[in-house]
Amino acid sequence: MVVSIDIDYHFLFDLDLTPSCILGVNLTKDVSKMANLTITQVAAKYNINPDTVRYYERVGLIPKVPRKENGNRYYPDSLQHWLEMLVCLRHSGVSVEVLHDYTELILQGDATLETRKELLQEQVAVLKQRQADIQRSIERLEHKIFLYESGEIKQDKSYFKEYHIAEQIAKERGESGESKA
Numbered sequence: 001m002v003v004s005i006d007i008d009y010h011f012l013f014d015l016d017l018t019p020s021c022i023l024g025v026n027l028t029k030d031v032s033k034m035a036n037l038t039i040t041q042v043a044a045k046y047n048i049n050p051d052t053v054r055y056y057e058r059v060g061l062i063p064k065v066p067r068k069e070n071g072n073r074y075y076p077d078s079l080q081h082w083l084e085m086l087v088c089l090r091h092s093g094v095s096v097e098v099l100h101d102y103t104e105l106i107l108q109g110d111a112t113l114e115t116r117k118e119l120l121q122e123q124v125a126v127l128k129q130r131q132a133d134i135q136r137s138i139e140r141l142e143h144k145i146f147l148y149e150s151g152e153i154k155q156d157k158s159y160f161k162e163y164h165i166a167e168q169i170a171k172e173r174g175e176s177g178e179s180k181a
Contacts, residue, residue: 035077042075046087053083059096061086061103093127 043050056062057073062082065073075083089099102119105112140163147153160166 036074037080039073039075042080042083045080046083048087056083056086059100061096061099063107092123093130094123098123 037045039050039053043053053062057065062079065075065079067073086099086103089102090096094102098119102116105116105119140159144153144159
């Protein structure tokens with residue numbers, strides 16, 4: 001016998017499932033066609049660890065998961081869609097903390113559509129800043145490699161000043177951009 005709390009969360013989703021979003025989904029197994037999946041099956045379907053699914057439930061990212069009489073969790077289609085949204089957003093670089101805010105907004109309904117959009121726009125800005133930081137690091141490392149290849153590495157030169165590291169550290173801390181060195 002199955003104890004069921006049948007809540008359809010599917011209507012709450014506003015995330016377009018693009019091919020890049022579902023790359024991690026394991027559709028080669030028949031579990032994708034099953035209505036109620038165990039935690040092991042749903043984890044396999046989305047190529048994540050069952051402990052990740054439990055963690056998402058524990059921190060409130062997944063609405064209440066129904067259980068069978070024996071206490072085992074089962075995931076109906078609606079919760080599978082919900083989990084898919086979480087996996088897609090995590091795969092897009094959204095932090096668990098932001099996901100928590102986002103899922104709370106979804107549960108509040110359409111009145112939060114604009115707020116959800118703004119939250120995602122903020123995440124794009126965070127990712128673009130991270131991308132710029134990574135690009136700067138790549139350029140510095142490539143320059144350092146060039147110094148080895150050209151033999152300039154043997155010169156006694158401070159790249160700390162050349163790269164304005166002190167100013168960047170101060171900027172990240174919110175201090176003035178002037179160097180104290």
